[in-house]
Amino acid sequence: MIIRKNHKILVQGITGKQGTFWTREMQTYGASVIGGVNPKKAGTEHLGVPVYGSAVEAAKQDPFDVALMFIPPLAAKAAALDACAAGAKLLVCLTEHIPAQDVMEMHAAAAASGTRIVGPNTAGLVTPGESFAGIMPAFNKRVFQPGPIGVISRSGSLGTLICLNLTNAGLGQSVFYGIGGDPMIGTTTRDALEILDQDPGTQGVAICGEIGGSMEEEAAEYAAGMKKPVAAFIAGRASPPGKKMGHAGAIVSGGKGDYGSKRKALEAAGVAVADVPSQLPSLLAARLTGL
Amino acid sequence: MNFEEYAAKPLLAAAGIPVPPSRLAETPAAVAAAAADIGPCVVKAQVPTGKRGKAGGIKLAATPEEAQTHAEAIIGMNIDGHRVAKVLVEAQVPIAAEYYAAVLNDPASRAPVVLFSTMGGMDVEEAAEKDPSAMRRVPVSINEGLSKDAALAALDGLALAASTDDIADCLVKLYDAYRRHDAELLEINPLVVTQDQRIVALDCKFTLDDGAAPRQPDLVAQAAPEKLTALEAEAQAAxxxxxxxxxxxxxxxxxxxxxxxxxxxxxxFGGAPANFLEIGGEAYTKSKVALEILLKNPNIRSLLVNFCGAFARTDVMAEGVIKAWQALQPDIPVFFTIHGTGEDEAVELVKRELGIEPYDLMDDAVQAAVRAAGGEASA
Structure with missing residues (x-):
């Protein structure tokens, strides 16, 4: 699912410092925020929208499409289960350091309710010129411009750098899909690639991967059958094995998840792999036709 | 977060999985005393690595004297970068068969998976390669847990030295302990069957999920210290x-x-990084201590500051770095490249306070930093 202007967004944890800051940015950008959740402030208004006691309560009053969580790690599971019970189509989970067994319960609940989880530990989703949900600088016009390239990233900071490079090269973005830096995420690189492949507004895809796990290898299998051009940058070539490089999912252990395996799989699938992020726009431009 | 055997085994015992009688000791004399009480024993180095046996960190002893001699060799030994400070003195067990059992988080299914193999004792990846069919793999629904029936089904068709029922019980208990203690991995290798058909866990590996650490304070207090350099430990404390x-x-x-x-x-671009060091938006107040730690590394010849703010505001981070730089006045060159949230203010701050022009392109900043460090700086 790609976030559109008409998608109704509910912000869980809207009254907190970060919830307030980013919700205001989203509203200014044009996102349809229909309300927020804080059980202690139910019945009040915040940023001009109603605050509900739960997502389930919110859905009864004003059905929504997307739940966005500004919730601390140990409370994240309850909030996610609430969003699933409320029938959210999409749940954007920004929270990092949620206990893994809680994350598994979240995924089980989402599978039962038909909710797509993006994250945990994502920086969110941006549809330039339309809407955004999360903690990305969608409003910074040097970074984000509407255009033909779909971007998939495990990292918010690296995703920002990649979009900046694309915009500098005159390539705007159709969608920024932040999938998250955790090892057990709801929407994988391959899932996001499939979504962008089916999006008529996306003409080419940039994948920002990282060492650790096998998501890039699985995405390569899908990319091999795609007509749209795909280019990638994989972070972590210079990282030592056996260390968690900041993200819980970014670790090479027992020779698995290393840079070489990912690059090989992507190149074998016809994906151009950049050595540094600045090479990515030209690799994509060379493969786009009629632009 | 990893745990040594002596800290992991009580989790099994509490779940009802038998472990041999044992005592922890830190000196050869204490080992001899423990052996005198326990009888024929095994002296086992307590370090959080799987390479203890091959390194000579596990020895059988028939008498207290023998146990003491082994302890003298093992205590102080360096195994895979860990210095041995403690040993476990454990009663010997008459072994009829050695199995493998584990519960772990499976990223592919986003659910727990229970593993069981009759090829215990050896490295489990090695065993799985030797005979993939010997490894039984049971995906578990996190909401339903592992039922006795599912455990029995997983063991179906295996020739076992103990009753299938007992081993299925053991797997259910292992799963319950995995859930209760927020394990990322809880592994018994080997799970032995004794000559009189009892089941005993001879070794245990437990990794606590880092995300769950805040709600497992009692366990965190017993975790094995990480293998860190002095500067890494200083950073972790900060x-x-x-x-x-x-x-x-x-x-x-x-x-x-x-x-x-x-x-x-x-x-x-031909250089070599001195470190990984990340300061997020919330950690900007830590940029001074971050810089102090970074600059204590005697190998540093130049510093590259690369900010790309999404959540993290670059102006706030830049302010922290500038304050720290002015206070510390390091005698190495520093190169900035700053983009994203708050970049205009951040660039202005760096220019005004440090008289340094940040690079617009990251590649240019990287090449300048590499050159200043004496590198080749070629693409």
Whole structure:
């Protein structure tokens, strides 16, 4: 699912410092925020929208499409289960350091309710010129411009750098899909690639991967059958094995998840792999036709 | 977060999985005394690595004297970078068969998986390669847990030295302990069947999920110390993620992905990164201690500051770095490249306070930092 202007967004944890800051940015950008959740402030208004006691309560009053969580790690599971019970189509989970067994319960609940989880530990989703949900600088016009390239990233900071490079090269973005830096995420690189492949507004895809796990290898299998051009940058070539490089999912252990395996799989699938992020726009431009 | 055998086994015992009688000791004399009480024993080095046996860190002893001699050799030994300070003195068990049992998080299914194999004792990946069919793999629904029936079904068709029922019970208990203690991995290798058909866990590996640490304070207190350099330990105490590398270009960036990418770019342009060090938006007040730690690394010849603010405001981070730089006045060159949230203010601050012009392109900043560190700086 790609976030559109008409998608109704509910912000869980809207009254907190970060919830307030980013919700205001989203509203200014044009996102349809229909309300927020804080059980202690139910019945009040915040940023001009109603605050509900739960997502389930919110859905009864004003059905929504997307739940966005500004919730601390140990409370994240309850909030996610609430969003699933409320029938959210999409749940954007920004929270990092949620206990893994809680994350598994979240995924089980989402599978039962038909909710797509993006994250945990994502920086969110941006549809330039339309809407955004999360903690990305969608409003910074040097970074984000509407255009033909779909971007998939495990990292918010690296995703920002990649979009900046694309915009500098005159390539705007159709969608920024932040999938998250955790090892057990709801929407994988391959899932996001499939979504962008089916999006008529996306003409080419940039994948920002990282060492650790096998998501890039699985995405390569899908990319091999795609007509749209795909280019990638994989972070972590210079990282030592056996260390968690900041993200819980970014670790090479027992020779698995290393840079070489990912690059090989992507190149074998016809994906151009950049050595540094600045090479990515030209690799994509060379493969786009009629632009 | 990893645990040594002596700290992991009580979790099994509490779940009702038998473990041999044992005692922890830190001196050869204490080992001899323990052996006198326990009888024929095994002296086992307590370090959080799987390479103890091959390194000579596990020895059988028939008498207290023998146990003491082994302890003299084992205590102080270096195994896989860990110095042995403690040994476990454990009663010997008459072994009829050795199995493998584990519960772990499976990223592919986003659910727990229970593993069981009759090829215990050896490295489990090695065993799985030798005979993939010998490894039984049971995906578990996190909401339903592992039922006795599912455990029995997993063991179906295996020739076992103990009753299938007892082993199925053991797997259910192992799963319950995995859930109760927020394990990322809970493994018994070997799970032995004794000559009189009893089941005993001879070794146990427990990894606590880092995310669950705040709700498992009693366990955290018993975790094995991480293998860290002095500077890494200092950073950890300050709440920063710092990893020491061998190179000469210091790295200060925000976000895991960008920090790794900065290291990659330094390498690509002919340099070598000195460290991984990430300061996020919330950690900006820590930029002074971050810089102090980074600059204590004697190999550093230049510093590269790369900010790309999404959540993290670059103006706030830049302000912290500038204050720290002015206070510390390091005698190495520093190179900035700043983009994203708050970049106009951040660039202005760096120009005004430090008289340094940040680079617009990251590649240019990286190449300048590599050159200043005495590297080749070629693409």
């Amino acid at each position: 709440g920063l993620k710092y990893i020491e590398l061998g190179g000469s270009v210091g790295v200060l960036a925000n976000g895991a992905g960008l920090t790794m990418t900065t290291m990659d770019a330094i390498t690509h």
